[in-house]
Amino acid sequence: MELTGADIVIRCLQDEGIEYIFGYPGGAALHIYDALYKQDKVKHILARHEQGASHAADGYARATGQPGVVLVTSGPGVTNTITGIATAYMDSIPMVILSAQVPTHLIGDDAFQEVDAVGVSRPCVKHNFLVKDIRDLASTMKKAFHIANTGRPGPVLVDVPKDITAQTIEYEYPKSVSMRSYAPVIKGHPKQIKRAVELLLNAKRPIIYSGGGVIHAHAHDELTELVRQLGFPCTNTLMGLGAYPSKDPLFIGMLGMHGTYEANMAMHDCDVMLAIGARFDDRVTGELTKFSPHAKIIHIDVDPASIGKNVPVEVPIVGDARTVINDLIRVLKSSSKKPDEAELAKWWKQIHEWQSVNCLAYNRESDVIKPQFVIQKLDEITGGDAFVTSDVGQHQMWAAQYYQFSQPRRWINSGGLGTMGFGLPAAMGVQLAHPDTSVACVTGEASIIMCIQELSTCKQYDLPIKVINLNNRYMGMVRQWQEFFYDRRYSHSYMDALPDFVALAESFGHVGMQIEKPGDVEGALKEAFADRKRLYFMDFITDQTENVYPMIAAGKGHNEMHLSPGLGDEPVERELA
């Protein structure tokens, strides 16, 4: 039987096993939406803005490891997803974006709601397609999912003109894909793995630095086994948090600009560094000329272009993190040599000294709510086991620093692109994927406003997300930089005329709460998380002057961190404009 192009699009999604898609209808997409209406296997979540739909699909993908799917119309429908696509691209998230296009005969005519979707998305997709012939439709869909989900994952856009969705053809979904131009390397080179093991076994001051790639590769168990087998210190990037259990004694915290003192000092002083699924991002390395001056670096990555891009590497290993770590473990086990225990003990002693600085200490006696305190209470109440999404800024760093992630895929944030507005829609995708698990959206009053419309989506689908709004009436991270580097000229970082968040949440049909005293934090969180049915918007009025510490300023190295003023650095005069 012949199917229309629209039916084929939906059948392809069914055959891919897609449960949820996130979208917003419009003229060019109407045939596809009609096909969607006639079936019930693929459930469509109607966002309130295409950006929200794209972040929701992204959140779903991050929480499950399955590709997130977005369906939007042409023109503004697809341009509104660009921020979401770029967010997914920077963090290597598998996503398939189906954008409807004006009919083929109108392409190039500046037709109503026409935009060159393939052109505008090109710089921020792993790949994209314009389907110009219905005979290519099913195979293109198959390729899109294959490319999105293999190698270094990423978003793939498929642009489908309206007339193609009306034409008919016999449907057959290809069982497999073979592309001569696309074949990611999975297995690491055995010679390089041997060299890596030799370096690791001869290390005196080793460190294992792992990133989001370990999570994408489902290699967290293997990473944990490797770290424990070696007894080496392990640090995670912002994207890699949860890949190694935070409470484990071998874990020394996040590294980078707002990483722990011990992680950054250990990175600086190490003699052998094993980097796995991490890309030496500038927020991680600090000033490159000062980066780990004594280190011989082993770098495992599925993307050859990530290796040697920012930092020269001694032993490059191209391959899937899980496969390569398994090979490393095997070779290590068969080796008669063991790590030098005496040297390792000396190294751990040094690390423990750095840890004794207690770089994440803050004033717990404060009369105003300290944002760090809220996150610590959140961690306590949820047992470190909630899914935590975040927006971008100070609250994001505090969540990363103070929430103790013990599992992968629980920490969901826009690390690469730094997209404000990500947290709430991402939480929708996460909550749909895990309906019985607590989902917290840690946000700030500036970020949350950027996709606040999605509160309406949350109502429609009864998503019991807990929004933790750390409200300091400032774009906190901007204000912090202005305080440090712009002589306290707080240019446009103050949020004037903020809404009444309690009333706002209630107007969307949710529960709103405002919490002003440290003593009320725990009770509010307990009440909210005890309710499995409703969305709670908790507006925490927090200390306006709080800064994120420790910090590596621009141009500085890992060993040049600013510690919190309370920890012995020069006292800072604290006042706001």
Next chain:
Amino acid sequence: MRRIISILLENEAGALSRVAGLFSARGYNIESLTVAPTEDETLSRMTLVTSGSDAIIEQITKQLNKLVEVVKLMDLTDGPHIERELMLVKVKAVNGAREEVKRLVDIFRGRIIDVTDATYTIELTGPGDKLDAFVDAISVTEIIEVVRSGMSGIARGDRALNL
């Protein structure tokens, strides 16, 4: 250092813009870029002349390889190779210059492929520096226009870029 990278890529709409987009997005140099289908009509062959440090060239080849439409590539400058570029030059050819230009064209082994009372149109192939030298030499007369194809290249000996 100057490099000539030969690329086999899927002969699909948009493949060229992906390569061009990559170079502009990442701030790499393109000195010249030529592309045309090969004997296998599903494949295009591109010759790209670029320059940069070894680290940048390594990134360029890796990033090119990452493009889904790139099937295979080769840095021609890694080994002995032949470079050729085609140039068409229209010059003013009147009075004494007519003879002089013809002599120069012969010396450079070019051909005059079109003639009017006052102009010659000259065809010349060779490596880039030969074409540069010819343009310098021909300035005995007035150059009306110069059209260069951009560099094409192929490896010497058995080394080849094919599937």
